[in-house]
Amino acid sequence: MIRFMLICTIVFSFVLSLYARAEEPSTEDVVKALVPTKKGHSTRGLTIQGDDNPPSIDLHIPFEFNSDKLTTEAMLTLKRLGAALKDPRLSNYKFKIAGHTDAKGSAE
Numbered sequence: 284m285i286r287f288m289l290i291c292t293i294v295f296s297f298v299l300s301l302y303a304r305a306e307e308p309s310t311e312d313v314v315k316a317l318v319p320t321k322k323g324h325s326t327r328g329l330t331i332q333g334d335d336n337p338p339s340i341d342l343h344i345p346f347e348f349n350s351d352k353l354t355t356e357a358m359l360t361l362k363r364l365g366a367a368l369k370d371p372r373l374s375n376y377k378f379k380i381a382g383h384t385d386a387k388g389s390a391e
Contacts, residue, residue: 289381294342307360308340308357312368317378 309314317338342364344357353361367373 287343307356308342308363310363310366310370313340314370314372317367317376318372319376333373348387 317340319338327370342360343362345354346357347354368378
């Protein structure tokens with residue numbers, strides 16, 4: 284029984300670590316997601332991108348409930364995003380940052 288519980292604990296910890304990694308990309312993960320994979324080609328001085336879908340990444344930036352205060356998780360994610368955007372591999376690109384809210388909480 285103890286052996287079974289130990290195995291369950293190890294498996295559960297492993298699954299949680301995978302979930303945490305999926306929710307919290309590293310700075311390097313963000314950079315890799317935002318670096319374009321296809322090079323544009325030039326035609327008569329115009330650059331043609333050739334890819335209708337520019338690179339993007341979805342990040343979860345939670346706020347405290349019914350508040351404008353960021354959670355600790357959000358602050359860590361934003362710090363990684365900030366470090367990624369300062370990376371030299373992204374210095375020649377412009378980025379559009381968009382967000383949305385949920386329908387929870389009051390209108391205030």
